[in-house]
Amino acid sequence: MADLATRPPLLHLARSRLRLRPGQTGVVIAGLVLLVAVVGSLLAPLVWPLDQSAVALDQTRLAPSWTHLAGTDDLGRDVAHRAVYGLRVSLLVGAVAALVATVLGGVVGGIAGMLGGRVDRLLMRMVDTIAAMPHLLLGIFIVAMLRPSLGAVIASVGLTHWLSTARIVRSELLSLRTRPFVDAAISGGAGRFRVLTRHLLPHVLPRLALATTLMIPHAVWHETALSFLGLGLPPHLASLGNMINDGQGSLLTGAWWASLAPGAVIVVVTLAIAVLAARWRDRLDPRVRAELHL
Amino acid sequence: MTSPEHLLADEVTVGYGRQVVLDGVTVRVGRDETVGLRGPSGCGKSTLVRVLALLHRPDHGQVSIDGTPVHGVRYAVPVDLRTRVAVLFQSPRAAADPRLSLDDLIAEPLRAVRTPEATVRERVAELADLVGLTADLRGRRPHAVSDGQLQRACLARALVHRPDYLLCDEATAMLDASTQAHVAAVIRDYQRTQRAGVLVITHDQTLLDHWSDRIVDLAGAARART
Structure with a gap:
């Protein structure tokens, strides 16, 4: 109880309410960053x-100041303002x-994992083939x-x-399918659909949701890359990639801030999600759960 | 003459790749008897159980229930035929879906065949009582109970459809002595009152001698093994 008394009461309250342990501060900061980013971009209009x-x-390439927090670009547009819309x-x-x-990945992986055999081999070779191509290049083809x-x-x-995602779902299903509790369910009279919805999907869904979340930062970078290459949104619309691209020109004239704000936003927000x-x-x-005493 | 009352694996051959595990094995489990199955490790006892439970397709040979040959395995077997044979697996941890509470675990086979919820609750309570699961335990998930308690729940699940045949694959090997005795007693009572056929696999010779009406040696059940 001694440390209870020495801890600042507000911090203690926050920790007990959020069931926080020391070392989780990063998670809280990330959560706040994401909250601000999401709420901010929703309310911006x-x-x-x-x-x-x-x-x-008449206001091109102004350095950051109180009126223009992140400066202006070479068309006199407020960088901070556009960065919010880019986000x-x-x-x-x-x-x-x-x-x-x-x-898409869930459906393909689900079919491969549930049916197995020839269908599985065919679908997975297809996945391997697509995976063999650089995916940014493939993305450029699709946009083009x-x-x-x-x-x-x-x-x-x-x-x-x-x-x-397809690979994750397939391998999870293949290993779950052979577990004795699936045998027990079949023996008890459960059909394919029942086994799938009651015993297989509930085990796969959390992993699938996690894979989706991990993919969001990646997808954000990808969008930025496409816009940076001039293949994303029309140039006048604010997107983080467009802005970094526009800022390149200003960089040579000494206006370093035009690319900085959108770049910083992307790093901070994707890091928070990750x-x-x-x-x-x-x-x-x-196993990790046991170590963290969750 | 009525049809024979037995679960029969007739001249069953199973191989995994080149490795032949069961070679023309014939094993018969009659109604109202307990058959002990013996054999060294790796001689195919568990494979035989999977074949008899209609979970594994034999390369050759046939399984029949009370004279009715069964075609296909797993989902392909009609539900009313499938539920007449129940299995009690060696490891309750592996045989229990970690997401379900013990109550749901026992109820699952009933719900799978669309039993009215009131009947399900009644039957689950009755079986939990039979295998000795207290109300406190029934709401818990597998990770919060011991192996012995979980195996009791698995036994209740195996009996939920009142199967004619119960296959126990080293079902008591992982349990402490008192749980082992209790599980064995419940199975024996069930076998007598329901006139069920029970197949028991165990390495425990004393248990095997006490429990079974006759003992089959799997090494001797093979056709051409001399």
């Missing part, structure tokens, strides 16, 4: 509307693309076939990132 096509040629796009693309990839738009970017990221997902993964792993 209401509290801080942006005219995407507006330029102010909106990135989070949307990241989340939707990760979801598309999960559903469609018109540059939000949908095209989502399709490009979603269609190139389902492979690992930290939370890693924590979640640890909770799922019984």
Whole structure:
């Protein structure tokens, strides 16, 4: 009880309410960052509307100041303001693309894992073949076939990132299928559908949800990369990749801040998601769980 | 003449790859008898149980229940035929879905065949009582109970459909002496009251002698092994 008295009461309260232990501060910070990022990008159009096509040629390349927190770019646009809208796009693309990839990977991996045999071999060779191609290149092909738009970017990221999910789901199902509790269920009269929904999916779903979460930062980077290459959203729309790309030119004239804010936003937000997902993964792993006393 | 009342593995051959595990084995478990199965490790006792439980397809040979030959295995076997043979596995940990409470574990086979919930609850309570699971234990998940308690729940699950044949694959090997005795007593009572056929595999010679009406040596049950 001694340390109870010496601890600052507010910190103690926060820790006990959140069931926090020392060392979990990173998780809390990551959670707050993500909360601010999500709430901020959701509320942005209401509290801080942006005219995407507006330029102010009398205010180009202003250094960061109190009026322009992250400076202005070479068209006089406020970098901080546009970064908020860029984050909106990135989070949307990241989340939707990760979801598309999960559903696709879940279905393919599910079919392969449940049916096994020839179907499994065929599907998995297909996965191997697609995986053999560089996925950024594949993504570029997909965007090039469609018109540059939000949908095209989502399709490009979603269609190139389902492979690992398919492999995870397949291998989980293959190993679960042979477990004695599945034998016991069959012997007890359960049909294929019952075994799948009652005994297999509930074991796979947490891993699948985790894989999706881990994929969001990756999908965000991918969107940024496509935009940076000029294959993402139309150039006048704020996206983190577009902004970093635009900022490149300003960099040579000494306006280093034009790329800094969008770059920093991407690093901080994806790091926050990754930290939370890693924590979640640890909770799922019984061995790590025992070590952490969860 | 009525059809024979036995679970029969007739001239069953099973191999994994090139390794032949069972070679033309014939084993018969009659209603109202307890058959002990003996044999050295790796001689295919567990494989034979999986074949008899309609979970593994033999390369040759046939399994029949009361004279009715069974075609196919696992999901392909009609549910009313499948549920007449129950298995009690060696490791209750592996045989219990870690997500289900003991109550749900016992109830699962009933729910799988769409039994009304009131009947399910009644039957689960009755069986939990039979195998000696207290109300406190029934709500727990497998990780929160001991091997012995979990095996009791697995036994209750195996009996939930009132099977005609019960196959025990070293079901008491991992249990302490008193649990072992209790599980054996429950199985024996069930066998007598239901006129069930029971196949027991165990390395415990004393248990085998006490428990079974006759003992089959798997090495001797093979066709061409001299």
